[in-house]
Amino acid sequence: MTESKAMILGAKGLSLTADEKAFYAAERPWGFILFARNIAEREQVIDLVASMRESIGRSDAPVFIDQEGGRVQRLRPPLADNYPEAAKLGEVYRRDREAGLRAAWLMARLHGFDLRKLGITADCLPVLDVPVEGAHDVIGNRAFAKDPQTVIALGRAAAEGLMAGGVLPVMKHVPGHGRAGADSHKALPRVSATMDELRAHDFVPFKALNDLPMAMTAHVVYEAIDPERPATTSTKVINEIIRQEIGFDGLLMSDDLSMNALSGDYRSRAEAVLAGGCDLVLHCDGTMGDMIEVAKSTPELSGRSSQRAQTALAALGAGDGTEEAVARAEFDSLVRAA
Known part of the structure; x- marks a missing residue:
């Protein structure tokens, strides 16, 4: 693998500017992320990627x-169908487990068709958060259900x-956003919540x-684990909970550095994320000045993090031979039947 920095970056528009090209070439992010602002039509997205x-x-x-x-879908018609929210798949599953599992698989498989046609190779899915009553609706119907076992089945x-x-x-x-009272x-x-509550509910799908x-x-x-720092920058949450208790040894990326849950300038945010134990920093909004600050404090992807990145890329297959038209028709029939 060519040496890369431990970061995933966005871009501002529909095509790269000369400044963006030069910046990426110099700073070598490991990957990129697209948002609706980057998407107009098929050939444009292919060219951008x-x-x-x-x-x-x-x-x-x-x-x-x-x-x-549902409401979190960057590709829209005609580039992709308007797909239902995860909670709709949960409803199908409650009525008919096999139909629900098949619908969840098919919808993700259809995402695969939509994304690979454009050169996009990673989707921030599945949402494994398990909401509780009274939580903020930032997760809400993005979750498959309010019980961990349904989330496990449909997430898988x-x-x-x-x-x-x-x-x-x-x-x-x-280790779980479903109980959060704020966006x-x-x-x-x-x-x-207590550790017992978190272990019985939030951590289970992960x-x-x-x-x-x-x-x-x-x-x-x-607060029961680290009352000072969010999971993204907490060595205690990442090492003791995500790595040890949950047992996840894959590639761990932060949520977006641009979000207001984090504090400090972008350089210090990136430093805190990496010091906390994340393998990769994610910066989404494509603002050049902010990306420059992120890059200043982001080192080469190395050691165990580099190994995890290589393992993740090695899991990327070419597709399984499913016929798209058949899959779409089957998915539509399952969702309509519900």
Whole structure:
């Protein structure tokens, strides 16, 4: 693997500027992430993704997107169908378990068709958060259900559907965002649940799916573990909970550094994320000045983190031979029947 820095970066627009190309070439992010602002039509997205990889000289550089379905879906018609939210799949599962599992697999497999056509190789899915009554709706219907066992079953099906389509899954938001009383895009949520409550509810899906190649952290303070720092920057949460108790030894990326749950300038945010134990820093909004600050404090991807990155990329297949039209028709019939 060509040496890369331990960061995933966004871009501002529909194509790369000369400054962005020069910056990426000099700073060598490990991967990139796309948002709705980067997406207009098919050939434009293909060209943008190709130019991102060309800028760093790595044809295997992963390009990420948040393509869940429901309200979190960066690709829209005609580039992708409007897919239902995860909670809809939970409803199908409650009525008919086999139909629910099949629908979750198929929807993720269809994401795979949509993404790979554009060169996108990683999807920040499945959402394994388990909401509780009274929590902020930032997760809400993005979750499959309010019980851990349903989330495990449908989360596993979704992850397998993505991988069957040649797309890397990224489970989120470890060790659990479902109980947060605030939107971490806007403020820092604090969770006062006991360790027993967290172990019985929040951690369960992540532990069950700890073999997945990648995970994204939660910008949430768990007062029973570390009352000072959110999971993203907490050595205690990352080492004792995510790595040891949950048993996840895959590639761990932060949630977006641009979110208001984090404090300090971008250089110190990146330093805190990496010091906390994340393998990769994620910066999404594409603001050049902020990316420059992030890059200043982000080292080469090395050691165990580099090994995890290589293992994740090695899990990326080419697709399983599923026929797209058949899969779409089957998915539509399962969701309509519900």
